[in-house]
Amino acid sequence: MKKTSLLVIEGRHAEIPSFAxxxxxxxxxxxxxxxxxxxxxxxxxxxxxxxxxNAASLRSTGIRICLSVRKKDSKIPIILILDKERSIxxxxxxxxxxxxxxxxxxxxxVKALMPGD
Numbered sequence: 001m002k003k004t005s006l007l008v009i010e011g012r013h014a015e016i017p018s019f020a021x022x023x024x025x026x027x028x029x030x031x032x033x034x035x036x037x038x039x040x041x042x043x044x045x046x047x048x049x050x051x052x053x054n055a056a057s058l059r060s061t062g063i064r065i066c067l068s069v070r071k072k073d074s075k076i077p078i079i080l081i082l083d084k085e086r087s088i089x090x091x092x093x094x095x096x097x098x099x100x101x102x103x104x105x106x107x108x109x110v111k112a113l114m115p116g117d
Contacts, residue, residue, distance in 0.1 A: 005029040006110065007046050009039045009065060010054030010081075019054060019081070022103035023110065036065035043072045049115050051076055052106070056083035056099055066092040077113040079106070 006028050008020045020032040031046045033039035036058060043051075051069055055062025062080050069078060070092070080093035088096050095109050 005031050005046060005048050006050050006052060007039060007043065007048035008032045008052045008054070009036055009058065010034065010052075011057040017099075017103075018057070019052065019103060019106055023052070023107065026107050028110065036068065040065065040068040040072055043069060043076075048076065050079065050110060050113055052079045052081065052110070053093075054081040056081055063088075063092065077115075079109055079113065081106075 006023055008023065008030050010018055010020065010032070011034050020030050024030050031042075031048060033042070036053070053062050053065050053069075055065070058065070062082065066078055066080060069076065078093040079095045079097065080088060081097050081099065083099050085098050094113055097106060097109065
């Protein structure tokens, strides 16, 4: 079965933007979760082509969620959103974006990392 959707993991914090609505407006099929554990357990069922982890908005660390995603599916591209610059191993995430940035920058990165259509 062809993968078509984005799995977006982000919590709810007033000062941290939510990117799921922006991705939906750009035509992506978004499956959103507010809990990393829930998202990882549903990863295979979600049929996702790419995972976006907004670590800046989550209680759990983005690194821990990346590792869990990698255990479930080692080939799925991951975009990790952070609130401050950190050194991240390329094996954890294909792309790291540091807040603030525009929604268009995220959309461009998603398009660049999506498996060939």
